[in-house]
Amino acid sequence: EMFYGFEKTFKTMNELEQSIKEYIHCYNHDRIKTVLKNHTPIEYRNMVLNKAVQ
Known part of the structure; x- marks a missing residue:
């Protein structure tokens, strides 16, 4: 994306x-x-992983 053009x-x-x-x-x-x-990919990943651990 950022490279083309x-x-x-x-x-x-x-x-x-x-x-x-x-x-x-x-x-x-x-x-x-x-x-x-409404999260960033990293925030969402951490949120999901934290719920899986609990």
């Missing part, structure tokens, strides 16, 4: 790699989804 904006592979890591972190930690009961 912007291929030529990254000057080095390290720059591209860092951008991908930042995107993945944002995708998992900052993006709220209504299908996940």
